[in-house]
Amino acid sequence: MATHYEVEALKAALATAEAELSSIRSERNNVDIRAEVERRGGTDHEAVAALLTRHTRRNNDGMLCAVDENGEFRFGNGHGAYMPVTELLDELSSKHPDLFSGKDKSAGKSSHVGPNPFAKGSLNVTQQMILYREQPELAEHLEYLASVGKN
Structure with missing residues (x-):
């Protein structure tokens, strides 16, 4: 049977591992968001990424999806599927056209x-x-x- 100190050490190790995993997930989200913003010709990458970071998280399948103010997944235009970050960017660019140059770098x-x-x-x-x-x-x-x- 594990001693109290061993249990506490395991709890601390678990907390550290969970914090590292959270950090890795957050960084992956930021990389994905910045790449999509850059591809769409975002004029202020940091501002757009900051807006999107607060309104996205990964679903159980690992896809980056839009969430509402309460952290609940939003549904997109695709037959009851969660809203992908691309749809969220479409929404954002229509509300804040000043944040985008209008030049999609994937055009062509x-x-x-x-x-x-x-x-x-x-x-x-x-x-x-x-x-x-x-x-x-x-x-x-x-x-x-x-x-x-x-x-």
Whole structure:
């Protein structure tokens, strides 16, 4: 049986690990948000990222989604699905056009065509990295589809 001191040490280690995990998740969210803001031609990356950070969190599938003031997931336009950060950015850019230059840096780039590079039968790490760099939301979506077996 564990002593009181061992239990307290384990509790402290758990608290430290949870804090580190929270920090990693927060940083991942910030990176994803900043990349999407930059892709859309945000004129003040920090201001937009700050607005979005307060209104997003990851769902159980790891997708970055919009939340309301109470932290509850918002529903988007996609058949009862949670609102993705791209829809939240659309909403934000219509309410605050001064924060965006209106130049989408992905303009001219096509959506993904061909086999899903995250799927088991068509795994392609090079294509995955290109998608993550150029179209992070699409990359996350394709990764999710592969994880649930929908290629």
